[in-house]
Amino acid sequence: MNAILTIARREIYSWFVSPIAYVVLTVWLLTCxxxxxxxxxxxxxxxSGGGENLLQAFFGGTSFFYQTLLVFAPILTMRLLAEERARGTMEALLTAPVTEVQVVLGKYLAAMVFWVSLWVPTLLYVWVASGTAEDVIDxxxxxxxxxxxxxxxxxFMAIGLLMSxxxxxxIVAAMLTFMVLGGIYVxxxxxYIVPDDDLRAIFEYLGMWAQMSTFSKGLIDTRYLVFDGTVALLSLFLAVRVLQANRAQ
Amino acid sequence: MIQIDHLTKRYGERLAVNDISFRVEPGEVIGFLGPNGAGKSTTLRMLTGYLTPNEGSIRIGDVDAIASPVKARKLIGYMPESVPLYREMRVEEYLRYRARLKQVPSAKRKAHIDKALELASVADVRDRIIGQLSKGYRSRVGLADALVADPPLLVLDEPTAGLDPNQIRQVRDLIRGMAGEKTVLLSTHILPEVESTCGRVLIINKGELVGEGEPGNLRAASEGQQMITVEARSAREPLEELLLKVEGVRSVADATLLSNDPPVTRLKLAADAGEITERIFSAIAEASLTLRELRRDEASLEDVFASLTTRDGSQDEAEESSEEPGDKQEEGGA
Structure with missing residues (x-):
């Protein structure tokens, strides 16, 4: 556990001292x-913006968000392992007394912190919306x-980590992540175009937009969470295997 | 401290390390010597657990490094050849991170970091950002990283590369000073480094162990062999060809074209003991070449190295030197 936190901490440090973090956060806040x-x-x-109230429309009713996220999620995760490999620091990291699982989990934890840092500022919108009389927040x-x-x-972060x-x-890591996430998004x-009902249900279930419009209505649909969790577990497991395979080259 | 048996590593079809076995006793300072591309770094990377071998076993202390890699890595302080560092971090922050990663208890961390900073003589830059440091400083930060957990075994891959002569002396003094207390395995292609720091040398070439012993004994092993320097008015290839045919000449250890027009070549030959200079003289006279110099030298460690690592002919040597011209120069200048 200690090694995981140590690795995550260094990753977070490096992200927040890099200019790219602030470029990403600024553009993100402008878009939002x-x-x-x-x-x-x-x-x-x-x-109406496609939702019953302002916040619901904001989080679940528009596709602006998800298109921006498709670009930003890869930027958050591209450095994680690819940069260690490109700079050679992977050798120092993997010859320290840590396991591949600890490395992957440490990096993943850091990525989740980056992700959360995108959403914390949106609490401001909640505060703004709460000031409007007719818009009582649920x-x-x-x-x-x-x-x-x-x-x-x-x-998202698990896919990005695997690609990294x-x-x-x-750059390759970012592009791969963008292609995978973009592919799922599409x-x-x-x-909308598949005539078969069962197939349509599967596609809708895959769509991240469907997930957000469901949750923004207050519905915690565990099917989506199970999907997110299983994709993440699979990706992290594969990332660990990639690191192990690199040792065997 | 180190027990390596039948270690083999393949990169696809290419055999990088072929069936190497050796032992290192606790407290020994041992040099790992070989030309560039000989398999030194690959062997060290397997030893430190960065790469897994295709065959063979590695024991560090009494830990099987292949079965319990994390436990083995705790015993090793490793400085990789490229000295990879996080450029955006400050020196002390980096060492704190590494100490934490290497499980140095928090109560001892500060003392360990201070000691490593001091031993590697980087205490004066502890607050500087690594990316802004010179190469000499950066490589010593790598050394401080290897030292920070105070491990019983240090594995240093070309620890003096990129340092100026003063810093080289400092690092060598540091390594010598650790003999007896720590086990040190250092790789290098610079011979004087081995002579001045190591108690024992392993010579590796093309993935195989070709020589082993004390630096002094290795030189003794070359008795029964002598080095001949020949300088003549001729292009390089015909002269080499001519002299390799002379009875008793084993190989060309070094060849330099001194001038092009008219061509003058200086060759260093490894040869059997005996009256060989006479035969060389008559060979050159018969070919009607002008001899400028003919001299017998005492074989140095450098020559032993050259003759051990170029056994398979001079063509391979030419290939190697065209690969890494910079390193070849360094070797000659050292």
Missing amino acids: GMVFFLLAMAFSTGG YGALAATYVGLLGLGVF AVARNQ LGFAG
Whole structure:
């Protein structure tokens, strides 16, 4: 456990001293702010942004978010293992008395911290929305929303970590992550064009948008969480195997 | 302290390390010597657990390093050849991280870090960012990292690469000072380093162990062999060809083209003991070449090394030197 925390701590340190962290956070907040502003405008003029209230529309009713996330999630995870390999520090890390499992879990923990750091500022929007008289916040639904976001993070960060383990450098890692996550995202839309009912259900289930619109309504649908968790476990297991296989070359 | 048996590593088809076995006693300082690409780093990487061997066994102390790698790695302080460091961290922060990773108890961490900083003479840059340090400092930060957990075994892959002469002396003094207290295995392709720091030498070439012994004894082993320096007006290849045909000449240890027009070549030959200079003289005279110098030298450790690692002919040597011209120069200058 100690080794995991040590590795995670160093990773978090390196992320937050790098300029890229602040570029990502700034662009992220600008995007969120713009989406929130547009939705707030729509609601204040009597329209609807695709949800019953402002926050629900913000978290689950628009696809802006998920498209931005598809670009940002890979940036959060691309460095994790690929950079260690590219810079050669992997050799120092893997000859320290730590196991591959500890390395992978440490990196994963750090990635989850990066993910959470994206969402903490959105609490501000909750505060802003709570100031509008007619928009009483459903705190239960809000809690479910954040559970959904966490579940999505568990899923995204694990895929990103696996790609970072496989790729030779950061750029390739980011591109692979983007392709996998983007592919799953697009599959979610396939539900609209597939005539077969069962198949459509599967595609909708895969879509991250469906997950968020469900959770933002206050529905904690465990099927999505099971999906997120199993994808994460599989990815982390494979990442450990990749590190072990690298030793055998 | 180290017990290696029949260690073999393949990279695909290529055999990088072929059936190497050796022992290192506690407190020994042992040099691992070989040309670039001989398999030194691969062997050290297997020893430190970064790579798993295809065959063979490794014991560190009384730990089977292949069955319980984490336990074995706790006994080793390893400085990889490229000295990989996190450039964005400060020196002391980095060592604190490494000490934590190597499970140095928190109560002792501060003392360990201070001692490692001092031993590797990097205490003056403890607050500097690693990426801004010179190469000499960075490689000593790597050394401090190897020392920080105070392990019984130090494995140093070319610890003096990139240092200036003063720093080289410091590092060698440091290593010598640890003899008896710690076991040190250091790899190098610089011969004087071995002569000045190591009690014993292992010579590796093309993945195989080709020589072993004390630096003094290795030189003795080369008796029965002599080094001849020949300088003549001729291009390199025809002269080599001519002299390799002379009875008693074993190999060309070194060849330099001194000038191009007219061509003058200086060859260093490894040869059997005996009156060989006469035969060389008549061979050159018969070929109507002008002899400028003909001299017999006492074989140095460098020559032993050259003759041990170029047994398979001079062509391989040429290949190696074209691969790493920089290192070859360094070797000649040292």
